[in-house]
Amino acid sequence: MMRGQEIRELILSTPFPKDLAQEIVSAYKDLSSSYKKRAIDVAVRSSATAEDLPDASFAGQQETFLNIVGEKQLLIAVKKCIASLFTNRAISYRVDKKFSHFSVALSVGVQKMVRADLGSSGVMFTIDTESGFKDAILINSIYGLGENIVQGKVNPDEFYFFKNIGPDKYQYVAKTFAGDVCVSDSNEFSYSFYQQLGYFFTCFACAYVDTSDGAPVEVRGIILKYLKGKLTVVPGDQELRSIINDNLGKLGEQPYEKPDTAFGQDNGLRKEFAMNLAVFHFSFGRNILETQKLFNKYYKFPDAKKVWAEFVKQLQYIRKESDF
Secondary structure (H helix, E strand, O other), X not given: OHHHHHHHHHHHHOOOOHHHHHHHHHHHHHHHHHOOOOOOEEEEEEEEOOOEEOOEEOOOOOXXXXXXXXXXXXXHHHHHHHHHHHOHHHHHHHHHOOOOOOOOOEEEEEEEOOOOOOOOEEEEEOOOOOOOXXXXXXXXXXXXXXXXXXXXOOOOEEEEEEEXXXXXEEEEEEEEEOOOEEEEOOOEEEEEOHHHHXXXXXXXXXXXXXXXXXXXXXXXXXXXXXXXXXXXXXXXXXXXXXXXXXXXXXXXXXXXXXXXXXXXXXXXXXHHHHHHHHHHHHHOOOOHHHHHHHHHHHOOOOOHHHHHHHHHHHHHHHHHHHOO
Protein backbone atom coordinates (compact mmCIF):
# COMPACT_ATOMS: atom_id res chain seq x y z
CA MET A 1 0.00 0.00 0.00
CA MET A 2 2.60 2.53 -1.10
CA ARG A 3 -0.08 4.95 -2.26
CA GLY A 4 -1.55 5.19 1.24
CA GLN A 5 1.87 5.92 2.70
CA GLU A 6 2.54 8.57 0.05
CA ILE A 7 -0.79 10.29 0.80
CA ARG A 8 -0.13 10.29 4.54
CA GLU A 9 3.38 11.68 4.06
CA LEU A 10 2.03 14.36 1.74
CA ILE A 11 -0.53 15.47 4.35
CA LEU A 12 2.05 15.47 7.16
CA SER A 13 4.61 17.43 5.15
CA THR A 14 2.17 20.08 3.92
CA PRO A 15 2.04 23.22 6.11
CA PHE A 16 -1.30 24.21 7.62
CA PRO A 17 -2.99 27.25 6.08
CA LYS A 18 -1.99 30.09 8.40
CA ASP A 19 -5.55 31.04 9.31
CA LEU A 20 -6.42 27.44 10.23
CA ALA A 21 -3.28 27.03 12.35
CA GLN A 22 -4.03 30.31 14.13
CA GLU A 23 -7.62 29.21 14.84
CA ILE A 24 -6.43 25.93 16.35
CA VAL A 25 -3.76 27.59 18.49
CA SER A 26 -6.13 30.34 19.59
CA ALA A 27 -8.78 27.82 20.66
CA TYR A 28 -6.14 25.78 22.52
CA LYS A 29 -4.99 28.89 24.40
CA ASP A 30 -8.56 29.71 25.36
CA LEU A 31 -9.11 26.16 26.58
CA SER A 32 -5.88 26.24 28.59
CA SER A 33 -6.70 29.59 30.17
CA SER A 34 -10.12 28.32 31.23
CA TYR A 35 -8.24 25.80 33.39
CA LYS A 36 -5.80 28.52 34.50
CA LYS A 37 -2.88 26.81 32.80
CA ARG A 38 -0.45 27.85 30.09
CA ALA A 39 -0.74 24.55 28.22
CA ILE A 40 -3.16 21.81 29.25
CA ASP A 41 -3.04 18.16 28.25
CA VAL A 42 -5.62 17.25 25.64
CA ALA A 43 -7.00 14.32 23.68
CA VAL A 44 -6.98 14.81 19.90
CA ARG A 45 -9.64 12.62 18.28
CA SER A 46 -10.70 11.79 14.74
CA SER A 47 -14.36 11.75 13.77
CA ALA A 48 -15.27 10.66 10.25
CA THR A 49 -18.71 11.01 8.68
CA ALA A 50 -18.91 7.31 7.75
CA GLU A 51 -17.85 5.79 11.07
CA ASP A 52 -21.14 4.12 12.03
CA LEU A 53 -23.60 3.12 9.33
CA PRO A 54 -26.28 0.37 9.19
CA ASP A 55 -24.18 -1.77 6.82
CA ALA A 56 -20.65 -0.65 7.70
CA SER A 57 -18.65 0.40 10.74
CA PHE A 58 -15.54 2.52 10.33
CA ALA A 59 -15.21 3.17 14.07
CA GLY A 60 -11.67 2.95 15.38
CA GLN A 61 -10.04 3.12 11.95
CA GLN A 62 -8.89 6.70 12.37
CA GLU A 63 -6.33 7.74 14.98
CA THR A 64 -6.68 9.23 18.46
CA PHE A 65 -3.80 10.82 20.35
CA LEU A 66 -3.82 11.24 24.12
CA ASN A 67 -1.92 13.47 26.56
CA ILE A 68 -0.92 16.02 23.91
CA VAL A 69 0.64 19.15 25.45
CA GLY A 70 1.68 22.35 23.68
CA GLU A 71 0.78 24.14 20.46
CA LYS A 72 3.38 22.42 18.28
CA GLN A 73 2.43 18.91 19.40
CA LEU A 74 -1.25 19.76 18.99
CA LEU A 75 -0.81 20.82 15.34
CA ILE A 76 1.17 17.66 14.61
CA ALA A 77 -1.52 15.48 16.22
CA VAL A 78 -4.27 17.20 14.20
CA LYS A 79 -2.36 16.46 10.98
CA LYS A 80 -1.86 12.84 12.01
CA CYS A 81 -5.61 12.51 12.58
CA ILE A 82 -6.34 13.85 9.10
CA ALA A 83 -3.67 11.60 7.57
CA SER A 84 -5.16 8.55 9.31
CA LEU A 85 -8.09 8.77 6.91
CA PHE A 86 -5.69 7.11 4.47
CA THR A 87 -4.24 4.29 6.54
CA ASN A 88 -3.94 1.00 4.66
CA ARG A 89 -6.73 -0.47 6.75
CA ALA A 90 -9.10 2.45 6.08
CA ILE A 91 -8.39 2.41 2.34
CA SER A 92 -8.92 -1.35 2.11
CA TYR A 93 -12.19 -1.19 4.04
CA ARG A 94 -13.59 1.57 1.80
CA VAL A 95 -12.68 -0.45 -1.27
CA ASP A 96 -14.44 -3.52 0.14
CA LYS A 97 -17.55 -1.49 0.99
CA LYS A 98 -17.43 0.41 -2.33
CA PHE A 99 -17.09 3.82 -0.70
CA SER A 100 -15.42 6.67 -2.55
CA HIS A 101 -12.21 7.75 -0.84
CA PHE A 102 -13.18 11.38 -1.36
CA SER A 103 -16.81 11.23 -0.17
CA VAL A 104 -15.81 10.65 3.45
CA ALA A 105 -15.14 13.81 5.46
CA LEU A 106 -13.23 13.94 8.72
CA SER A 107 -13.15 16.38 11.61
CA VAL A 108 -10.75 16.53 14.54
CA GLY A 109 -11.99 17.08 18.09
CA VAL A 110 -9.74 18.44 20.83
CA GLN A 111 -10.81 17.76 24.42
CA LYS A 112 -9.34 18.28 27.86
CA MET A 113 -7.88 15.03 29.16
CA VAL A 114 -9.95 13.71 32.07
CA ARG A 115 -8.26 12.30 35.17
CA ALA A 116 -9.65 8.82 34.71
CA ASP A 117 -7.61 7.64 37.68
CA LEU A 118 -9.78 9.87 39.89
CA GLY A 119 -13.10 9.03 38.24
CA SER A 120 -13.94 6.94 35.21
CA SER A 121 -14.11 7.12 31.44
CA GLY A 122 -16.55 5.69 28.96
CA VAL A 123 -18.43 5.58 25.69
CA MET A 124 -22.05 6.64 25.22
CA PHE A 125 -24.43 5.25 22.59
CA THR A 126 -27.72 7.02 21.82
CA ILE A 127 -29.51 3.73 21.06
CA ASP A 128 -29.22 0.21 22.43
CA THR A 129 -26.44 -1.28 20.32
CA GLU A 130 -27.70 -4.86 20.31
CA SER A 131 -31.42 -4.42 19.65
CA GLY A 132 -31.48 -1.01 17.96
CA PHE A 133 -34.04 0.17 20.53
CA LYS A 134 -34.11 3.95 20.02
CA ASP A 135 -35.49 5.11 23.38
CA ALA A 136 -32.50 3.96 25.44
CA ILE A 137 -29.08 5.44 26.07
CA LEU A 138 -26.27 3.00 26.78
CA ILE A 139 -23.07 4.04 28.54
CA ASN A 140 -20.06 1.74 28.86
CA SER A 141 -17.68 2.85 31.60
CA ILE A 142 -14.41 1.78 33.21
CA TYR A 143 -11.72 3.16 35.47
CA GLY A 144 -8.74 4.27 33.39
CA LEU A 145 -8.50 5.36 29.76
CA GLY A 146 -11.56 4.97 27.54
CA GLU A 147 -9.33 3.70 24.74
CA ASN A 148 -9.31 0.36 26.54
CA ILE A 149 -13.08 0.10 25.92
CA VAL A 150 -12.79 1.09 22.26
CA GLN A 151 -10.04 -1.44 21.66
CA GLY A 152 -11.95 -4.21 23.43
CA LYS A 153 -9.27 -4.79 26.07
CA VAL A 154 -11.67 -4.73 29.04
CA ASN A 155 -15.24 -5.72 29.91
CA PRO A 156 -16.92 -2.45 31.01
CA ASP A 157 -19.75 -1.73 33.42
CA GLU A 158 -22.93 -0.70 31.58
CA PHE A 159 -25.56 1.90 32.40
CA TYR A 160 -28.97 2.19 30.70
CA PHE A 161 -31.07 5.35 30.60
CA PHE A 162 -34.54 5.86 29.12
CA LYS A 163 -35.07 8.91 26.90
CA ASN A 164 -38.19 11.01 26.48
CA ILE A 165 -39.16 11.36 30.14
CA GLY A 166 -39.46 15.08 29.47
CA PRO A 167 -37.50 17.96 27.92
CA ASP A 168 -33.81 17.31 28.57
CA LYS A 169 -34.63 14.66 31.17
CA TYR A 170 -33.53 11.03 31.21
CA GLN A 171 -34.60 8.17 33.44
CA TYR A 172 -31.78 6.13 34.94
CA VAL A 173 -32.74 2.47 34.61
CA ALA A 174 -29.99 0.28 35.94
CA LYS A 175 -26.30 -0.29 36.35
CA THR A 176 -25.30 -3.60 34.86
CA PHE A 177 -22.37 -5.94 35.31
CA ALA A 178 -21.70 -8.25 32.36
CA GLY A 179 -25.28 -8.15 31.13
CA ASP A 180 -27.60 -8.08 34.17
CA VAL A 181 -30.02 -5.92 32.20
CA CYS A 182 -31.25 -7.00 28.77
CA VAL A 183 -33.21 -4.78 26.38
CA SER A 184 -35.39 -6.13 23.61
CA ASP A 185 -36.83 -4.28 20.62
CA SER A 186 -40.29 -4.65 22.19
CA ASN A 187 -39.41 -1.93 24.71
CA GLU A 188 -38.87 -4.50 27.44
CA PHE A 189 -36.18 -4.76 30.11
CA SER A 190 -35.16 -7.78 32.14
CA TYR A 191 -33.80 -6.39 35.41
CA SER A 192 -31.82 -8.67 37.74
CA PHE A 193 -31.41 -8.18 41.50
CA TYR A 194 -28.41 -10.50 41.66
CA GLN A 195 -25.65 -7.90 41.99
CA GLN A 196 -27.69 -5.34 43.92
CA LEU A 197 -28.56 -7.72 46.74
CA GLY A 198 -25.11 -9.26 46.76
CA TYR A 199 -23.71 -6.29 48.63
CA PHE A 200 -25.86 -7.05 51.67
CA PHE A 201 -26.26 -10.78 51.88
CA THR A 202 -23.06 -12.47 50.76
CA CYS A 203 -19.85 -11.90 48.85
CA PHE A 204 -20.34 -10.00 45.58
CA ALA A 205 -20.10 -12.92 43.15
CA CYS A 206 -21.35 -15.77 45.37
CA ALA A 207 -24.43 -17.74 44.45
CA TYR A 208 -26.52 -20.35 46.22
CA VAL A 209 -26.00 -23.76 44.62
CA ASP A 210 -28.41 -26.68 44.90
CA THR A 211 -27.85 -29.62 42.56
CA SER A 212 -30.65 -31.83 43.91
CA ASP A 213 -33.64 -32.84 41.80
CA GLY A 214 -35.90 -30.64 43.91
CA ALA A 215 -33.72 -27.53 43.72
CA PRO A 216 -35.44 -24.10 43.77
CA VAL A 217 -36.25 -22.54 40.41
CA GLU A 218 -33.94 -19.61 39.63
CA VAL A 219 -35.81 -16.37 40.30
CA ARG A 220 -33.58 -13.31 40.11
CA GLY A 221 -35.32 -10.46 38.35
CA ILE A 222 -38.38 -8.66 37.05
CA ILE A 223 -39.63 -7.51 33.65
CA LEU A 224 -39.91 -3.77 33.03
CA LYS A 225 -41.72 -1.88 30.27
CA TYR A 226 -41.62 1.77 29.31
CA LEU A 227 -45.24 2.90 28.94
CA LYS A 228 -46.75 6.39 28.70
CA GLY A 229 -43.62 8.15 29.88
CA LYS A 230 -43.06 5.86 32.86
CA LEU A 231 -41.00 2.78 33.61
CA THR A 232 -43.42 0.07 34.77
CA VAL A 233 -43.00 -3.39 36.29
CA VAL A 234 -44.87 -6.12 34.43
CA PRO A 235 -47.18 -7.69 37.08
CA GLY A 236 -46.50 -11.27 38.13
CA ASP A 237 -48.97 -14.09 37.49
CA GLN A 238 -50.17 -16.99 39.62
CA GLU A 239 -47.42 -19.24 38.27
CA LEU A 240 -44.71 -16.83 39.46
CA ARG A 241 -46.38 -16.55 42.88
CA SER A 242 -46.41 -20.35 43.21
CA ILE A 243 -42.76 -20.65 42.15
CA ILE A 244 -41.66 -18.05 44.72
CA ASN A 245 -43.61 -19.72 47.53
CA ASP A 246 -42.20 -23.11 46.57
CA ASN A 247 -38.64 -21.69 46.38
CA LEU A 248 -38.88 -20.03 49.79
CA GLY A 249 -40.25 -23.22 51.31
CA LYS A 250 -37.30 -25.23 50.00
CA LEU A 251 -34.79 -22.59 51.08
CA GLY A 252 -36.29 -22.44 54.54
CA GLU A 253 -35.67 -26.17 54.98
CA GLN A 254 -31.93 -25.83 54.39
CA PRO A 255 -29.45 -26.06 57.31
CA TYR A 256 -28.60 -22.72 58.93
CA GLU A 257 -25.08 -21.48 58.21
CA LYS A 258 -23.73 -18.59 60.25
CA PRO A 259 -21.94 -15.99 58.06
CA ASP A 260 -18.16 -15.86 58.25
CA THR A 261 -17.31 -13.27 60.91
CA ALA A 262 -14.37 -11.79 59.01
CA PHE A 263 -16.00 -11.30 55.61
CA GLY A 264 -19.72 -11.80 56.21
CA GLN A 265 -19.79 -14.48 53.53
CA ASP A 266 -22.11 -17.45 53.55
CA ASN A 267 -23.44 -20.10 51.18
CA GLY A 268 -25.66 -17.66 49.30
CA LEU A 269 -28.88 -18.78 51.03
CA ARG A 270 -29.74 -15.30 52.35
CA LYS A 271 -29.27 -13.66 48.96
CA GLU A 272 -31.43 -16.34 47.32
CA PHE A 273 -34.16 -15.53 49.83
CA ALA A 274 -33.72 -11.82 49.16
CA MET A 275 -33.95 -12.18 45.36
CA ASN A 276 -37.19 -14.17 45.56
CA LEU A 277 -38.64 -11.65 48.02
CA ALA A 278 -37.60 -8.68 45.85
CA VAL A 279 -39.24 -10.22 42.77
CA PHE A 280 -42.40 -10.87 44.80
CA HIS A 281 -42.41 -7.34 46.20
CA PHE A 282 -42.11 -5.57 42.85
CA SER A 283 -44.24 -8.02 40.85
CA PHE A 284 -47.22 -8.11 43.23
CA GLY A 285 -48.07 -4.56 44.21
CA ARG A 286 -45.05 -3.55 46.33
CA ASN A 287 -46.89 -4.32 49.55
CA ILE A 288 -44.19 -4.38 52.22
CA LEU A 289 -46.49 -6.05 54.77
CA GLU A 290 -47.29 -8.91 52.40
CA THR A 291 -43.60 -9.27 51.61
CA GLN A 292 -42.74 -9.38 55.31
CA LYS A 293 -45.47 -11.96 55.92
CA LEU A 294 -43.91 -14.16 53.26
CA PHE A 295 -40.47 -13.68 54.82
CA ASN A 296 -41.70 -14.55 58.33
CA LYS A 297 -43.48 -17.64 57.03
CA TYR A 298 -40.35 -19.24 55.59
CA TYR A 299 -37.26 -17.64 57.16
CA LYS A 300 -36.96 -19.22 60.63
CA PHE A 301 -33.24 -18.75 61.20
CA PRO A 302 -31.74 -16.95 64.25
CA ASP A 303 -30.67 -13.85 62.27
CA ALA A 304 -34.15 -13.21 60.83
CA LYS A 305 -34.48 -9.72 62.36
CA LYS A 306 -31.14 -8.57 60.97
CA VAL A 307 -31.71 -10.09 57.52
CA TRP A 308 -35.14 -8.46 57.21
CA ALA A 309 -33.73 -5.06 58.22
CA GLU A 310 -30.97 -5.33 55.62
CA PHE A 311 -33.46 -6.44 52.97
CA VAL A 312 -35.73 -3.45 53.61
CA LYS A 313 -32.75 -1.09 53.46
CA GLN A 314 -31.68 -2.45 50.08
CA LEU A 315 -35.26 -2.45 48.80
CA GLN A 316 -35.48 1.27 49.59
CA TYR A 317 -32.18 1.87 47.80
CA ILE A 318 -33.36 0.05 44.66
CA ARG A 319 -36.60 2.03 44.60
CA LYS A 320 -34.77 5.32 45.09
CA GLU A 321 -32.11 4.71 42.44
CA SER A 322 -34.17 2.93 39.80
CA ASP A 323 -37.58 4.60 40.15
CA PHE A 324 -39.75 1.77 38.89
